[in-house]
Amino acid sequence: MAAPKQAAVDKRRLILDAAVRVFAREGFHACRVSDIANEAGVAYGLVYHYFKSKDQVLDTLFLERWDFLLGAIRETDLQDVPAEQKLTAIAGFIIESYRHDPDLMKVIIVEVTRAANSFGATHIDKIGEAYALIRGVVEKAQKTGEFRSEIPAEFAVMAFYGAIEQVLTGWIFGLLPESETEYELAKAHIVRTIVGGLAA
Amino acid sequence: MAAPKQAAVDKRRLILDAAVRVFAREGFHACRVSDIANEAGVAYGLVYHYFKSKDQVLDTLFLERWDFLLGAIRETDLQDVPAEQKLTAIAGFIIESYRHDPDLMKVIIVEVTRAANSFGATHIDKIGEAYALIRGVVEKAQKTGEFRSEIPAEFAVMAFYGAIEQVLTGWIFGLLPESETEYELAKAHIVRTIVGGLAA
Amino acid sequence: MAAPKQAAVDKRRLILDAAVRVFAREGFHACRVSDIANEAGVAYGLVYHYFKSKDQVLDTLFLERWDFLLGAIRETDLQDVPAEQKLTAIAGFIIESYRHDPDLMKVIIVEVTRAANSFGATHIDKIGEAYALIRGVVEKAQKTGEFRSEIPAEFAVMAFYGAIEQVLTGWIFGLLPESETEYELAKAHIVRTIVGGLAA
Amino acid sequence: MAAPKQAAVDKRRLILDAAVRVFAREGFHACRVSDIANEAGVAYGLVYHYFKSKDQVLDTLFLERWDFLLGAIRETDLQDVPAEQKLTAIAGFIIESYRHDPDLMKVIIVEVTRAANSFGATHIDKIGEAYALIRGVVEKAQKTGEFRSEIPAEFAVMAFYGAIEQVLTGWIFGLLPESETEYELAKAHIVRTIVGGLAA
DNA sequence: CATGAATGAGCTTTCATTCAT
DNA sequence: TATGAATGAAAGCTCATTCAT
Numbered sequence: 001m002a003a004p005k006q007a008a009v010d011k012r013r014l015i016l017d018a019a020v021r022v023f024a025r026e027g028f029h030a031c032r033v034s035d036i037a038n039e040a041g042v043a044y045g046l047v048y049h050y051f052k053s054k055d056q057v058l059d060t061l062f063l064e065r066w067d068f069l070l071g072a073i074r075e076t077d078l079q080d081v082p083a084e085q086k087l088t089a090i091a092g093f094i095i096e097s098y099r100h101d102p103d104l105m106k107v108i109i110v111e112v113t114r115a116a117n118s119f120g121a122t123h124i125d126k127i128g129e130a131y132a133l134i135r136g137v138v139e140k141a142q143k144t145g146e147f148r149s150e151i152p153a154e155f156a157v158m159a160f161y162g163a164i165e166q167v168l169t170g171w172i173f174g175l176l177p178e179s180e181t182e183y184e185l186a187k188a189h190i191v192r193t194i195v196g197g198l199a200a
Numbered sequence: 201m202a203a204p205k206q207a208a209v210d211k212r213r214l215i216l217d218a219a220v221r222v223f224a225r226e227g228f229h230a231c232r233v234s235d236i237a238n239e240a241g242v243a244y245g246l247v248y249h250y251f252k253s254k255d256q257v258l259d260t261l262f263l264e265r266w267d268f269l270l271g272a273i274r275e276t277d278l279q280d281v282p283a284e285q286k287l288t289a290i291a292g293f294i295i296e297s298y299r300h301d302p303d304l305m306k307v308i309i310v311e312v313t314r315a316a317n318s319f320g321a322t323h324i325d326k327i328g329e330a331y332a333l334i335r336g337v338v339e340k341a342q343k344t345g346e347f348r349s350e351i352p353a354e355f356a357v358m359a360f361y362g363a364i365e366q367v368l369t370g371w372i373f374g375l376l377p378e379s380e381t382e383y384e385l386a387k388a389h390i391v392r393t394i395v396g397g398l399a400a
Numbered sequence: 401m402a403a404p405k406q407a408a409v410d411k412r413r414l415i416l417d418a419a420v421r422v423f424a425r426e427g428f429h430a431c432r433v434s435d436i437a438n439e440a441g442v443a444y445g446l447v448y449h450y451f452k453s454k455d456q457v458l459d460t461l462f463l464e465r466w467d468f469l470l471g472a473i474r475e476t477d478l479q480d481v482p483a484e485q486k487l488t489a490i491a492g493f494i495i496e497s498y499r500h501d502p503d504l505m506k507v508i509i510v511e512v513t514r515a516a517n518s519f520g521a522t523h524i525d526k527i528g529e530a531y532a533l534i535r536g537v538v539e540k541a542q543k544t545g546e547f548r549s550e551i552p553a554e555f556a557v558m559a560f561y562g563a564i565e566q567v568l569t570g571w572i573f574g575l576l577p578e579s580e581t582e583y584e585l586a587k588a589h590i591v592r593t594i595v596g597g598l599a600a
Numbered sequence: 601m602a603a604p605k606q607a608a609v610d611k612r613r614l615i616l617d618a619a620v621r622v623f624a625r626e627g628f629h630a631c632r633v634s635d636i637a638n639e640a641g642v643a644y645g646l647v648y649h650y651f652k653s654k655d656q657v658l659d660t661l662f663l664e665r666w667d668f669l670l671g672a673i674r675e676t677d678l679q680d681v682p683a684e685q686k687l688t689a690i691a692g693f694i695i696e697s698y699r700h701d702p703d704l705m706k707v708i709i710v711e712v713t714r715a716a717n718s719f720g721a722t723h724i725d726k727i728g729e730a731y732a733l734i735r736g737v738v739e740k741a742q743k744t745g746e747f748r749s750e751i752p753a754e755f756a757v758m759a760f761y762g763a764i765e766q767v768l769t770g771w772i773f774g775l776l777p778e779s780e781t782e783y784e785l786a787k788a789h790i791v792r793t794i795v796g797g798l799a800a
Numbered sequence: 801c802a803t804g805a806a807t808g809a810g811c812t813t814t815c816a817t818t819c820a821t
Numbered sequence: 822t823a824t825g826a827a828t829g830a831a832a833g834c835t836c837a838t839t840c841a842t
Binding site for chain 5: 032033034053
């Protein structure tokens with residue numbers, strides 16, 4: 001799948017990037033393949049030259065990013081630092097992903113991660129892999145006594161990941177203010193909430 | 201718009217209930233109106249006798265349930281109990297909603313609450329209302345000193361609500377075990393995580 | 401078909417009159433049977449109590465009026481007056497019909513008289529009857545020498561009837577000014593044009 | 601919008617020509633888009649590749665022909681000949697249009713020119729333009745004394761154009777005999793009637 | 801007579817996908 | 822590679838008509 005030629009312009013990349021914008025703006029179901037082609041400035045037959053179907057375009061976008069995320073989590077997990085710091089790194093990575101390309105994260109959350117009847121089902125294993133990795137972090141912390149064992153690791157993971165996705169959803173829906181500062185604050189606040197708790 | 205007659209069988213209700221099952225099983229976009237009619241055991245056109253469009257069926261389902269949820273949160277907020285107890289009540293109500301009708305909550309979360317480009321946008325105000333009510337609970341607790349003020353209320357709300365939705369998502373995707381006991385544990389764990397934190 | 405009871409209100413008549421307004425306003429194809437019922441203030445099942453179908457409503461309206469027109473032409477033809485006077489009477493009758501109920505004449509012209517593929521075909525004989533009667537007037541005038549025989553009677557009839565229908569069409573489309581005076585002038589002008597010609 | 605390539609066969613033209621036959625045979629409302637596609641021997645969707653809707657197919661047919669008619673009238677008006685000769689040319693052009701493509705003229709008259717509630721309303725300006733041009737011819741003739749001023753030009757136009765349309769309607773309904781000779785005679789008779797009058 | 805819930809065939813339109821060039 | 826004309830299945834929606842009450 002690596003770009004076979006790296007021509008003047010990589011049309012395949014052009015199409016993928018255009019698809020992100022179109023999926024984010026109109027939604028996967030609402031948009032047409034021709035919208036993607038128009039956005040990319042190519043004939044829409046070309047989309048089918050590079051991808052088997054409209055679905056495969058989204059699959060590609062998701063997998064590219066998600067594998068990157070899994071890699072980042074794995075790497076983080078290898079560090080010899082407190083679990084809290086690891087969770088901060090993971091939350092930070094996801095929020096940086098959003099900061100870097102909000103449209104892509106919007107598409108991934110809205111069209112894949114929560115789409116239980118379509119892409120969410122297709123990629124359930126990949127999605128579960130992320131949860132499993134984070135659970136590893138939590139479980140280790142519980143063993144070392146950094147985290148209390150009272151709360152099952154699975155629940156802890158869901159709370160942690162759900163909090164992140166919800167903050168992103170808040171930005172996506174315009175319900176939470178967005179700015180460089182807000183992004184930074186979000187990283188800290190999420191982990192502080194989940195790890196430290198709201199109680200005084 | 202309420203059933204004007206309450207005949208032998210309320211066909212309108214029959215259609216709504218069938219729609220929940222069909223939307224949950226196949227997804228809103230993937231299913232056809234005829235699937236709903238078949239599931240309800242009524243003629244195709246009757247769906248359009250009671251509802252203006254396929255969209256309106258989902259709108260109706262969402263609003264019915266969401267207004268009920270808003271009412272429950274408002275009522276909870278009136279109680280003179282600690283914030284933690286209020287959050288437990290709210291989490292409890294949502295999880296009970298899921299226990300009572302998992303299909304309906306699946307549809308609401310998957311097709312509305314996270315559907316930024318379609319129904320989520322339509323019902324953004326209603327959705328935001330729920331967040332605002334929960335924020336009220338948190339802010340009051342911060343004023344009384346029950347919760348620390350360090351974490352902005354908006355973030356706290358997102359963490360709390362996101363954790364709940366994510367647990368539900370875990371059940372929906374089959375990534376989290378489901379049972380009567382699990383439902384009960386979930387209520388406690390979520391609030392304990394958000395309020396008490398994961399740290400030992 | 402005579403009103404069987406002549407009740408407090410003749411619902412059948414109510415429906416017919418409502419149909420005229422609705423057909424005129426929205427067109428036969430564009431309107432729904434329920435529009436007629438609403439306009440008449442009755443349940444739309446009642447339309448089917450009095451009429452076999454939507455088509456039959458228009459058939460009834462057309463035949464009622466057209467038979468009246470045929471009667472008027474026949475009567476006119478019996479008079480012992482110059483052909484010009486007869487044509488004036490016929491044009492006068494049609495224009496009076498329009499003045500009395502513009503909606504009905506609009507419906508008859510737009511939905512029947514020119515509707516070659518639907519009601520025009522159904523009622524072709526009735527329509528042709530009118531032409532035949534007028535042709536009789538012209539032919540007699542040609543025999544007596546009042547009209548010149550150069551122009552075949554069929555053409556003369558088409559010119560005469562076409563001129564009238566076109567003036568009505570002008571009113572219907574709002575391309576010709578409408579007023580009591582205009583109606584009177586129209587009667588005279590049409591016959592003067594057809595009989596006397598435009599030439600100085 | 602003109603065929604950009606002029607391929608082996610111009611499918612767009614094929615569809616338009618097929619539509620004329622189908623509209624004429626079955627009527628605009630009664631026919632289905634698939635009838636047009638079948639008649640043209642193309643796939644269903646191709647109609648929508650070239651036209652936005654079924655309506656637009658008829659719009660296109662009407663405008664193509666009507667603009668041609670307007671051009672012909674304008675050109676005729678520029679000639680320095682008696683008004684009677686101009687009217688003969690105009691009537692001649694319309695009748696030639698019918699002779700050349702009876703189906704198209706049938707469609708234009710039945711589905712547009714008299715369809716007060718649908719296409720007639722849409723194209724009211726274009727239709728009125730034709731009347732205005734003819735009125736110009738009449739008014740000039742009235743100024744020069746060729747025509748008498750007694751009859752308002754608007755009425756004269758309606759009589760003239762109505763007579764033509766009615767003769768065409770006669771052919772369309774099969775109430776008037778059709779033949780090459782008849783077409784020629786019609787041109788002369790119509791103008792002779794309107795200009796010379798029926799009176800001896 | 802009168803009602804309007806219930807039916808379902810049939811329509812227009814959309815759009816992912818194919819394929820000849 | 823690149824194009825966009827061509828395909829046709831599939832879906833939402835309308836509405837004339839029926840019928841139980």
